[in-house]
Amino acid sequence: xxxxxxxxxxxxxxxxxxxxAQTMTEYALIMAAIAIAVFTxxxxxxxxxxxxxxxxxxxxxxxx
Numbered sequence: 395x396x397x398x399x400x401x402x403x404x405x406x407x408x409x410x411x412x413x414x415a416q417t418m419t420e421y422a423l424i425m426a427a428i429a430i431a432v433f434t435x436x437x438x439x440x441x442x443x444x445x446x447x448x449x450x451x452x453x454x455x456x457x458x
Contacts, residue, residue, distance in 0.1 A: 436443070
């Protein structure tokens with residue numbers, strides 16, 4: 395009975411370790427996908443965003 399209990403505990407610990415590693419991998423893949431999406435969006439709109447920031451800066455400077 396004691397051997398069966400130990401084997402069950404080991405199996406549960408092994409399963410927990412594998413599922414925990416799987417969750418960490420999934421989070422890493424999601425973060426990578428978000429980073430790629432942000433980089434792509436910024437690359438496509440980078441010059442437009444820079445123009446808007448410069449315009450706001452000049453408007454705020456002129457208002458002072």
